[in-house]
Amino acid sequence: MKYDTIRAVLWEDEHLKLLDQRRLPAEETYIEYDEPLAVAGAIRDMVVRGAPAIGVTAAYGVVLAARRRYAAQPEGWREAIRADFETLAASRPTAVNLFWALERMGRVMDTVSGEPVAPLLAEAQRIHEEDVAANRRMGELGAALIAAEGRGVLTHCNTGSLATGGYGTALGVIRSAFEQQRIAQVYADETRPWLQGARLTAWELVKDGIPVTLLADGAGAALMREGRVSWLIVGSDRIAANGDVANKIGTYHAAIAARYHGVKVMVVAPTSTVDMSLPGGDRIPIESRSADEVLGCGGRPVAAPGAKAWNPAFDVTPAELIDAIVTEKGVVEQPTRAKMADMMKKPVL
Structure with missing residues (x-):
C-alpha cells in the first residue's frame, strides 16, 4: 500500500524478528529471537518501542516461551511459563498494551489442551493483524478531522510503523491525510533523549516520500506562532478513564503551547491503550530511566561531569488540553470520563 512500506515486528521461519531501532537511521538490522527473556530485554533496551509494538512483541514472546517450556516440561509447562510472563510484564511499566496483550495470551493459554504453540501463535498473529487494521481505521478517522487547507502538522516522538504492528497511530493519520492532500508538510520534534523524532519519524517519512522538517523540541511554540501548523498529532502509551494521556x-x-496558539491537539491510539481502571492521569505509572540517557547522546557524554539528570520517559497531558482522541472505535472530541466510557462500549467501526 502507498505510504506503508515498513514493518518493525516480523514472525518468520518460526522466529521473532525485530528491526533494531537503536541503530536507525544509519543501519537497518533485524535481530532474531527464540527465547522469551531476550524478548523482554529487547523491549526494555529499546530495540523495539512504542506501546502497540511492545504489545505485539510481547505476544510473540509468549509463543517462544510456550515452545521452550512445553519442549522441556510437557506436563508442567503452564506453571513454568509464569516466570516468563512476569519478566515480560516487567520490561516497560507505562505501556498498557503490554499488559493487555499478555492478558489475551494468558486467556488462550488457560483454555489450551495439548500442544500450546499453534493456538498461541494464532492469537499473537491476530493481535498483530488487528493492530494494523485498527491503525488504518484510525488513519481514516483522524484524517477526516483535518481541513484540507494546505498547512502542516506537528508530531512528537515516533508513532508510525516502527511503534506499532504497522502503518502507525498518529503517523497513520498523517499518512492518510497526506495521501488525501489534506496536509502538505510534516514537522517532527527531534524528541530527546532518544531522538525518536530525528532518527525514526524522519526516517519513516523520508522512506515513504512524505515531506518532513525536523525541529528541536523547544522550537515548537515558535513554529505554532508563525501559523505553520493546524494540528499537533501524537500517540499515547496509556489513556486514563477521564481522557488524560500519557505520552x-x-x-x-x-500541548500547552498548542492551546495558547490555537493549534488543535489530536491523540491517536487503539482502545488497548485506554485503561479504564485508572480514574485520572495522576494514577498512571511513569517510567523513570537512566540519567545517562540525558547526560549523554549516542553513547557519548555531553554534560558537565558531576551534573545530575531527571529522566522521566513520559508525561501526562490533561484531557482539557486535548481536542480529539481517535481510536478504532471512533473519535472522542473534548474528552470526558462519560465520553470515554461511551466510546469503550461501542463495537469496532
Whole structure:
C-alpha cells in the first residue's frame, strides 16, 4: 500500500524478528529471537518501542516461551511459563498494551489442551493483524478531522510503523491525510533523549516520500506562532478513564503551547491503550530511566561531569488540553470520563 512500506515486528521461519531501532537511521538490522527473556530485554533496551509494538512483541514472546517450556516440561509447562510472563510484564511499566496483550495470551493459554504453540501463535498473529487494521481505521478517522487547507502538522516522538504492528497511530493519520492532500508538510520534534523524532519519524517519512522538517523540541511554540501548523498529532502509551494521556516526555509541553496558539491537539491510539481502571492521569505509572540517557547522546557524554539528570520517559497531558482522541472505535472530541466510557462500549467501526 502507498505510504506503508515498513514493518518493525516480523514472525518468520518460526522466529521473532525485530528491526533494531537503536541503530536507525544509519543501519537497518533485524535481530532474531527464540527465547522469551531476550524478548523482554529487547523491549526494555529499546530495540523495539512504542506501546502497540511492545504489545505485539510481547505476544510473540509468549509463543517462544510456550515452545521452550512445553519442549522441556510437557506436563508442567503452564506453571513454568509464569516466570516468563512476569519478566515480560516487567520490561516497560507505562505501556498498557503490554499488559493487555499478555492478558489475551494468558486467556488462550488457560483454555489450551495439548500442544500450546499453534493456538498461541494464532492469537499473537491476530493481535498483530488487528493492530494494523485498527491503525488504518484510525488513519481514516483522524484524517477526516483535518481541513484540507494546505498547512502542516506537528508530531512528537515516533508513532508510525516502527511503534506499532504497522502503518502507525498518529503517523497513520498523517499518512492518510497526506495521501488525501489534506496536509502538505510534516514537522517532527527531534524528541530527546532518544531522538525518536530525528532518527525514526524522519526516517519513516523520508522512506515513504512524505515531506518532513525536523525541529528541536523547544522550537515548537515558535513554529505554532508563525501559523505553520493546524494540528499537533501524537500517540499515547496509556489513556486514563477521564481522557488524560500519557505520552513521550515533551508532549505536555507541546500541548500547552498548542492551546495558547490555537493549534488543535489530536491523540491517536487503539482502545488497548485506554485503561479504564485508572480514574485520572495522576494514577498512571511513569517510567523513570537512566540519567545517562540525558547526560549523554549516542553513547557519548555531553554534560558537565558531576551534573545530575531527571529522566522521566513520559508525561501526562490533561484531557482539557486535548481536542480529539481517535481510536478504532471512533473519535472522542473534548474528552470526558462519560465520553470515554461511551466510546469503550461501542463495537469496532
